[in-house]
Amino acid sequence: MQKDLREERLGPPKKVAFNAEGKPASAGLGFAKNLGIPFEQLKIVETPRGEYLAAEVLQKGKPAAEVLAEIIPRW
DSSP states (O other), X not given: OOOXXXXXXXXXXXXXXXXXXXXXXXHHHHHHHHHTSOGGGOEEEEETTEEEEEEEEEEOOOOHHHHHHHHGGGO
């Protein structure tokens, strides 16, 4: 069995993720939709380039039989 993989995905800058009223804009909503999570699960992180939306994504590990079934035909 593969291990679960937890990674942080960086989204759009905060200034385009929210509109002038502080409500979610299309860039922020689209980022959440692409990840398949509610907008409320996103967080704001500080980067060297400024504040950005981010999400922690969990990729579940696959059973060994499934992984091998994908790899072996390519050999």
